[in-house]
Structures are given as structure tokens and as C-alpha cells.
Amino acid sequence: MRENQLSEKIHHLTEVDGRSLFEIRWSSDSDALVQPLIDSGADVLRAEGTAGVWEFRLQFRDRVRVATFRESCLDSNIQMQLNALYNPVVPVNHTDSDLTDEQYDIIETAYRQGYWEIPQQITLDELAESIGISTDTASKRLRHGLTSLMDASFQPE
Known part of the structure; x- marks a missing residue:
């Protein structure tokens, strides 16, 4: 060298x-x-x-x-x-739903970066860019991930 x-x-x-x-x-x-x-x-x-x-x-x-x-x-x-982009840690509550790792990652990232705040601290475009995916893919992952969370939350026991 x-x-x-x-x-x-x-x-x-x-x-x-x-x-x-x-x-x-x-x-x-x-x-x-x-x-x-x-x-x-x-x-x-x-x-x-x-x-x-x-x-x-x-x-x-x-x-x-x-x-x-x-x-x-x-x-x-x-x-x-x-x-x-790889997340080697499986969150504890992640196994309680049918979330994929990618869905969990975008929901968690959105939460930590203020996507859910009023006013929003980050837009969907910025969120997608921060994790290196398209806005369309980010939107789909968020929707599918939230649907999975809601399905798990509202299932009769």
C-alpha cells in the first residue's frame, strides 16, 4: 500500500x-x-x-x-x-404482528424522525430519502405495515 x-x-x-x-x-x-x-x-x-x-x-x-x-x-x-440497508436486531414486539423488517424499520424511523408529529418534522419524501427508497415504496410500506399492526391489534382473542 x-x-x-x-x-x-x-x-x-x-x-x-x-x-x-x-x-x-x-x-x-x-x-x-x-x-x-x-x-x-x-x-x-x-x-x-x-x-x-x-x-x-x-x-x-x-x-x-x-x-x-x-x-x-x-x-x-x-x-x-x-x-x-440491514437491521440485524429484531425488536421485541415486532414478533407480535406480521410486520416485515422493512415495514417495522420505516414505521420506527417515521416515529423517531417526527413524521407522526403535528406539525410534521419530516415529509414522506424526506423519510423515503433518509432510508434510501422511493416515496412510492415508503408509502406502500407504511400503509401495509400499519394495516398489519391494526390487524394484530383488533383481532379477537
Whole structure:
């Protein structure tokens, strides 16, 4: 690995099973790339790239931090594409209904970002954008998810 204009120093720490661990001291020129990671509190699980294109696997504490990361990238004119979004935690009450993970995620995200507040803190378009789906898909997930919740809530016991 060669040092470049984004890094001041790269130090090879160890290698095990063909995998290497490096310590990188970033230069101030890398702020546009590194600052969104710092601002959002992202954990970098994997990073592969070339001088022009990078692919990251990132972990965020919540969807709000994903949105923060995305906004920071846009503000820094960093082009990004979200390829997949995964929620590895199954909520406790989630199993009481027939909600899909995607339906649960959009309902929870809508709640946490103020979609249900009066006045609304986020529009449906903004909600869809924050989780990387179309407005039409967001609308359908919300409707189907709420229908599932209502079905579970109003079923005779």
C-alpha cells in the first residue's frame, strides 16, 4: 500500500490469513472523505477502493445517523450510492404482528424522525430519502405495515 495525498502515514501492523491490518494517519485533505464518517459515528467494517472509487461496509447506531452520514456526503459533494440497508436486531414486539423488517424499520424511523408529529418534522419524501427508497415504496410500506399492526391489534382473542 502506497501513501497518497489523503494520508500522511500508513503503517502495516500485522497480517493473518492473507488479511492485513493498517494504521492510517489521515491528512487534512481527507476531511471531505473522513468527516462524514466521524460526524455520523459510523463504524467502518470494511473498506475497499481505488483512487477514484471506494466501497464501504458501515455500521450505524440508528437510521438518524445514516441520514447524517448521507447529508454530510452530499454537503461535501461526495457521490454515494446506498446498495443495501440491514437491521440485524429484531425488536421485541415486532414478533407480535406480521410486520416485515422493512415495514417495522420505516414505521420506527417515521416515529423517531417526527413524521407522526403535528406539525410534521419530516415529509414522506424526506423519510423515503433518509432510508434510501422511493416515496412510492415508503408509502406502500407504511400503509401495509400499519394495516398489519391494526390487524394484530383488533383481532379477537
